[in-house]
Amino acid sequence: QVQLVESGGGLVQPGGSLRLSCVASGSTLDSYVIGWFRQAPGKGREGVSYINRGRSTKYADSVKGRFTISRDNAKNTVYLQMNSLKLEDTAVYYCAAEFGDYDPPLVADFFGSWGQGTQVTVSA
Numbered sequence: 001q002v003q004l005v006e007s008g009g010g011l012v013q014p015g016g017s018l019r020l021s022c023v024a025s026g027s028t029l030d031s032y033v034i035g036w037f038r039q040a041p042g043k044g045r046e047g048v049s050y051i052n053r054g055r056s057t058k059y060a061d062s063v064k065g066r067f068t069i070s071r072d073n074a075k076n077t078v079y080l081q082m083n084s085l086k087l088e089d090t091a092v093y094y095c096a097a098e099f100g101d102y103d104p105p106l107v108a109d110f111f112g113s114w115g116q117g118t119q120v121t122v123s124a
Contacts, residue, residue, distance in 0.1 A: 002027040002097050002113050009093060009118030012085055020080040020118060022095030030073040033098045035111050036080045038091035038120075047106030048093070051078060058106055062088075085122045092117040 008020040022034065035050035049059045049069040057069050068081040078095060096111035104110045 002029070002032060002099075004095050004097060004113060004115035006093065006095050006115045006118040009120045011121045011123060013124055014085060014087060014122055016085050016122070017081070017083045018085065018120060020082065020093055020095075020120075022078045022080075022115060024076045024078075024097065028073070029071065029076045029078065029097070031099055032113075033100065033102050033104055033111075034069075034071065034078040035096045035098075035104075035106065036069060036078075037094045037096060037108055037111075038089075039094070039117075040088075040091040043091075045094070045108045046091075047108065049080065050104065050106055052103060053101040056103060058103070060106060082120070085120075087122050087124075089120060090122045091120060093120050 033052045036048040039045045066084045071078045094117045097113040098111045
């Protein structure tokens with residue numbers, strides 16, 4: 001079972017940037033589809049992006065053109081570069097993993113392993 005740890009969250013002004021990292025242990029990340037999800041207070045968990053083993057990616061419409069997902073298999077790490085951040089991007093961000101090579105739906109139920117989350121706050 002892969003273990004995931006997110007980092008890189010913080011407080012940023014609107015229009016700013018952050019890069020989140022998701023480091024895996026217990027297994028090699030290149031065997032997994034990796035997704036990023038977020039959950040704002042009082043809301044459900046929303047899919048943000050995923051990257052599969054072939055490096056195909058998918059993004060939620062709300063982040064297209066602003067966020068970029070990438071993976072460095074040598075470092076067992078997946079990144080989420082977030083630019084042009086908006087107030088509505090404020091949430092706890094989670095990375096998630098599912099073994100195999102898929103183009104999955106960007107829904108939380110598909111992913112079996114989760115990190116503990118990192119807080120992103122966009123505020124003036």
